[in-house]
């Protein structure tokens with residue numbers, strides 16, 4: 001076994017992969033929420049559809065997309081492997097462990113929160129991403145160029161109350177997942193300095209409220225403005 005595989009299989013190595021993939025996904029979410037704000041532009045979806053075409057056809061963005069898929073899969077696989085490894089290393093729980101007094105609820109339930117987000121992601125990707133890439137799509141023409149009308153698909157989808165509820169609930173869980181994950185990733189990377197840790201914690205707390213709230217506002221806005 002080389003030092004690389006040895007490191008990757010150690011607890012620290014597994015945590016490192018969780019931190020790096022998690023931070024990459026935080027960057028992805030920042031870009032994704034910013035681009036999706038075009039849904040609010042009020043131009044009938046032109047800017048959003050043009051943006052969606054760019055995001056699915058530009059070669060550099062495609063490379064970033066592949067990195068996103070690898071990060072999602074890596075984050076899931078390594079979270080399972082880390083929790084199995086921790087269980088096998090400590091088959092009997094600490095008798096003195098009183099979770100609520102030692103750590104925040106979100107930090108003790110990262111696996112449950114992650115599983116709920118995974119279920120959300122399956123529904124989400126099947127509804128929009130798979131349709132955009134392989135499904136039957138309505139089209140629209142701007143300045144003589146044909147675009148897939150993803151704006152129409154998103155608007156039709158969010159007319160369904162159950163889907164809006166699923167998105168809003170999932171964003172609450174995403175917020176809790178991020179609230180622990182953000183600071184924890186920096187800690188794993190050894191970036192916890194007396195001077196900077198409070199700032200990282202504060203940015204993490206603000207991020208885990210702002211980004212899920214913006215995501216949740218999209219289905220809510222579309223649903224209630226369609227009446």
Ligand code: HEM
Pocket residue numbers: 032036052055056064065066068117121124125128129132150154167174215216218219
């Ligand atoms: C209301 C909120 C959201 C809306 C309206 C939305 C919309 C979309 C749309 C239209 C696509 C397909 C276009 C494309 O392939 O680029 C997409 C892809 C995707 N979404 Fe979302 N999204 C939302 C929230 C989220 C959240 C919270 C996550 C993660 C937890 C997420 C993860 C993804 C991923 C991984 C892809 C595939 C990206 C790629 O192929 O590069 N989305 N989203």
